[in-house]
Amino acid sequence: MKHYLALAAALALGAYRAQAQPAAPARPAPDQIPTKKGPLAVQPITHGSVVLTWNGKTIYVDPYGGADAYAGLAAPNVILITDIHGDHLAPQTLGALAAGKALMVVPQAVADKLPAEYKPQVRILRNGQRLDTLGLTISAIPMYNLPEAPDAMHTKGRGNGYVLGLGGKNVYLSGDTEDIPEMRALKNIDVAFVCMNLPYTMDVQQAAQGVLAFRPSIVYPYHYRGQNGLSDVAAFKQTVNQANKKIDVRLRNWYPAAK
Incomplete structure (x- = not known):
């Protein structure tokens, strides 16, 4: 009888723990892009x-939206933050994630606003600087933003876009930008993440031309997602591929809760 009761209690505890674990949110399935490693x-x-997960490393880019959005994913080895906006x-999201051992790569403006507890983890990069790690x-x-102005929502030098080099591939993360000369001048980019939301960054046509x-x-x-809802990413794909069919435009749902 005692053995039976102990077994029942263990099963009940296991069921409780399973129910208590946050369910992984509905997400698009991850893409797998081959690299040399x-x-x-x-x-x-x-x-x-x-x-991004590669070679046993996990990279979080601009973690935001609450820890539940990251349920079931490996803890980050690297966190990239592009700008100071929320x-x-x-x-709050950083504090709820298992981020205590992650290297945080940020611009100076972000470093100035991070809670003091993260300071030992921070590496500051300014535009034009590079880190090998x-x-x-x-x-x-x-x-x-263009045209450049002191009162722009995103002024030159405050935030960072990033180019990651990994396994022979170059990955570009635009951050909040417009169709700037520095983006147009990029070379040998294998994978790009490009923003498009008015009035904060650029419209679909600007993004396509860039x-x-x-x-x-x-x-x-x-x-x-902009002031008037979600941008027409299908029109972006159409514009890009009408001019260049070799560019693989991948539409994924970054807003699964949007109606």
Whole structure:
């Protein structure tokens, strides 16, 4: 009898724990992109946030939207933050994630606003600087609004776009930018994540023309929720592929809860 009761109690505890675990949110399935050192997994999260997994390393980009959005994913080894706005720098989300051992790569403006507890983990990159770490390279490039103005929502030099070099592939993360010369001048980009949401960044046509200028092999529209709802990413794909069929435009749902 005692053995039976102990077994029943153990089963009940296991069921309780299973129910208590947060369910993984509905997400698009991750893409697998081959590199020289194994696949690069691309997991859309929400808005400008994406999780990249490669060679045993997990990279969180602009973690935002609450810890539940990351349920079931490996803890980050690297966290990239592009800008100070709340959909990129989200201290509440950071505090709820297992981020205590992650290297945080950020611009100075973000470092100035991070809670003090993260300071030992922070590496500041300014536009034009590069970091080699954990078998990958991280280069910071400009992201800003046009025309340049002191009162722009994104001023030149404050935030970072990033180019990651990993396994022979170059991955571009635009951050909040418009169709700037620095983006158009990019070379040998294998995978690009490009924003498009008015009035904060650029419209669909600007984004398409920028992509046609630097010609990535694969491009994901992301960060495409603006003041008037979601941007027309299908029109972006059509515009790009009418001019260049070789660019693989991948439409994934960064807003699974949107109606």
